Amino acid sequence: MEVNLLxxxxxxxxxxxxxxxxxxxxxxxxxxxxxxxxxxLSSYALSIANSNKKLEQKISLTKNxxxxxxxxESKQVYLVSKLGSFADLVKLQERHQAxxxxxxxxxxxxxxxxxxxxxxxxxxxxxGRVPDWLKLYELLKRIKTPATNQLRVVQAQxxxxxxxxxxxxxxxxxxxxxxxxx
Amino acid sequence: xKTKQLIIMSGIAIVLGIxxxxxxxxxxxxxxxxxKKQKTELGxxxxxxxxxxxxxxxxxxxxVKKMEAVFPSDKPIIQLLSGLSQLAAKHNLSFGGISLSPxxxxxxxxxxxxxxxxxxxxxxxxxxxxxxxxxxxxELETTAPLMKIDKVGLTIKTSLLIDNISTVVTADINxxxxxxxxxxxxxxISQPVKLLSRSEEAILSRLFNFTHFQAVLxxxxxxKTNLFDFGQ
Numbered sequence: 499m500e501v502n503l504l505x506x507x508x509x510x511x512x513x514x515x516x517x518x519x520x521x522x523x524x525x526x527x528x529x530x531x532x533x534x535x536x537x538x539l540s541s542y543a544l545s546i547a548n549s550n551k552k553l554e555q556k557i558s559l560t561k562n563x564x565x566x567x568x569x570x571e572s573k574q575v576y577l578v579s580k581l582g583s584f585a586d587l588v589k590l591q592e593r594h595q596a597x598x599x600x601x602x603x604x605x606x607x608x609x610x611x612x613x614x615x616x617x618x619x620x621x622x623x624x625x626g627r628v629p630d631w632l633k634l635y636e637l638l639k640r641i642k643t644p645a646t647n648q649l650r651v652v653q654a655q656x657x658x659x660x661x662x663x664x665x666x667x668x669x670x671x672x673x674x675x676x677x678x679x680x
Numbered sequence: 681x682k683t684k685q686l687i688i689m690s691g692i693a694i695v696l697g698i699x700x701x702x703x704x705x706x707x708x709x710x711x712x713x714x715x716k717k718q719k720t721e722l723g724x725x726x727x728x729x730x731x732x733x734x735x736x737x738x739x740x741x742x743x744v745k746k747m748e749a750v751f752p753s754d755k756p757i758i759q760l761l762s763g764l765s766q767l768a769a770k771h772n773l774s775f776g777g778i779s780l781s782p783x784x785x786x787x788x789x790x791x792x793x794x795x796x797x798x799x800x801x802x803x804x805x806x807x808x809x810x811x812x813x814x815x816x817x818x819e820l821e822t823t824a825p826l827m828k829i830d831k832v833g834l835t836i837k838t839s840l841l842i843d844n845i846s847t848v849v850t851a852d853i854n855x856x857x858x859x860x861x862x863x864x865x866x867x868x869i870s871q872p873v874k875l876l877s878r879s880e881e882a883i884l885s886r887l888f889n890f891t892h893f894q895a896v897l898x899x900x901x902x903x904k905t906n907l908f909d910f911g912q
Contacts, residue, residue, distance in 0.1 A: 521689060528693060532700070539704050546711040553718040560725040561869055567732040571873055573740045574732075577747060577884065578874045579863045583797045584751050585883045587828070587858055591821050594829055598817060611810075611834050611849070 597675060600649045604673075606636045622673040627666050634659070634667050641673060652676040724870055731873050746887040749824045753862040755800055756825040760857050763823050764804065766893040771812040771819075777805035777852075799856040801830065806851050810834075813851045820855070824892040830854040 564571070601622060605611065611626040628634045641654045653674035660668045752759065761778070768775035780802040806816060813834070820827060833852035876884065 525689060525692070528689075532693075532696060536700060536704065539701075539708060543704070543708045543711055546708070546715055550711060550715050550718060553715065553722055557718060557722050557725060560722065560729055564725060564729055564732065564869055567729070567735075570732055570735050570737055570740060573744045574735060574873055575867075576862050577740065577743055578876070580747055580751055580860055581876070581880055581883065583858070583860050584747070584826075584887075585880075587751070587826055588883060588886055591826075591828060595818075595821060598829070602814065 596649050600675060601673075604637070604640045604651075606633055606640065608633050609637065622675065623670075624673060625668075625670040627662065627668050629666055631667065634669065637669070641671070649675045721870055724872065728870070728873055731875055734875075743884055743887065746890070746892075747884075749892045750887050750890045751826050752859045754859060755798075756857055756859055757800070759825050760800070760802075760827075763825065763893045764820075767816060767819060767823055767891075768806050768808075771808065771816045773806040773808035773812055773816055775804065775806055777803070779803045797858060797860045799858050801854065801856045803852065803854045806853065808848065810849050813849055817851070817853075819891065820853075822890055824890045826858050826890070828856045828858070830856055 601624075604624075605626075606628075609626055609628050611624070628637060638656075641651050644650050651673055653672075655672040656669065657672060658668070658670040662668060749759070757780070761780075765775045780800075806813060808816075817829065817832065820829060831852075831854040835850045835852070
């Protein structure tokens, strides 16, 4: 009986060679693919770098243009910075004018005011003189009449009523207005 | 044998990936992030430029002048006294009895922020006809610089007269005038500029309702005068 050992060995060697060839091909293909990806990435990075340069130039150009408007910008910033407080003060002033208007609307013509004092709490001390009872009645009626605006009289106290030598009537009244501190 | 070769090849691929692609990818990532930042910055700057181009230069200048007269950046002592005396004169009232506490003339108040609202309180008296005093009081709050009446005391001087038209009164008035320092810097160039809303525009238009009296300062000759200068 004759055994051919060479065939088996030959097959093994052929297999190894095939594997080596295949591995070589795969390696080459991988290297090619990697090189392609690398080239793609590099060219993308380059285009981004170019875009960044252009953006930088545009930014610098826009900054230069903005600098030319610095005077207008500073004025605008100034106005904006003061606007909040100014708006609050204007509102406060409106309330004050309303208080003053309400007080002057209470006083009938022919009344002599000896003094009146208004504080921020809405408390008013009103003292003066009217020529007769009718005027005093009118004054008290006006104090009691509800106001059309927010500033109505919530509290009124007659502290003193006295008669003068010539028949005139002196008065001293405390009034509290609502809505003054809103 | 086959497995060994596959492991070796995979190892080579991973090493290649780390060595070659790692820095390239991180570099790309950096550039992309810079690109994103720059695009945002450019967008903001272009928006700011557009806003600034849209602002009317003359209008904003007028508003700043008026704002400075009505709501000044410094203590408005001279403007205040000048304005009040001129307003009193306008209504035929005598003006006096001023009690003013101007406080520090330099900015030493460190507790307050530089852009905080401050006020200057003072008292004065006006004498004259009752109706003129009323007109004065009504106009006081629309006179520059911005003032708020804190307290009013009226005293009748000619007590025998009942008719208020000819009644002479003394009004003792306490007033607060307001001022607020202007911002010192504009901030960074990329900081946006705020456009005014309609309601804010309406508030600003109120500035023009205020009467502004020119500050009159006493003129005194100082220094040497050439007595022989005949204007040749």
